[in-house]
């Protein structure tokens with residue numbers, strides 16, 4: 258089976274095990290700006306795994322309680338139950354027998370999330386991670402760049418520029434705050450294309 262075949266079909270851990278004779282997991286990253294549908298796509302993949310009766314564990318960082326502390330919630334109000342963890346290493350405590358791991362808002366975890374994802378993948382798990390790839394200045398937002406280097410599969414989601422309608426790859430902060438982490442949604446952020454994005458003066 259070629260790598261292209263693996264990418265073009267939905268292959269579960271069981272199929273890979275049957276093919277190679279050894280368990281093999283992998284890392285998927287869904288990244289992009291705010292309002293690009295990252296969480297919706299994460300929820301879609303996790304639901305498919307649940308429908309297939311795979312054991313799924315879902316996590317989000319404790320910092321993100323915008324919509325719910327017990328669910329991952331998309332801006333479009335789709336939701337799926339999740340665990341809230343203080344730090345990336347806590348995810349390993351719930352590894353158990355789960356086959357699929359979903360992690361949302363990965364930019365709020367520190368760089369140790371990369372090691373956690375690698376440990377899970379090498380032990381045969383499918384790891385699906387969603388997060389912002391750039392901060393409000395347009396600067397790569399760790400640990401997403403490092404996760405992209407480790408990931409087998411990458412999905413770059415795009416929003417639509419709220420100024421001109423082109424594909425948007427940047428998150429424009431509308432407030433003057435210079436904190437890297439400033440929780441909010443449409444009240445303080447807009448999706449912008451490259452042409453309309455205005456990097457803040459620091």
Ligand code: ZN
Nearest residue numbers: 418421450453
């Ligand atoms: Zn634009």
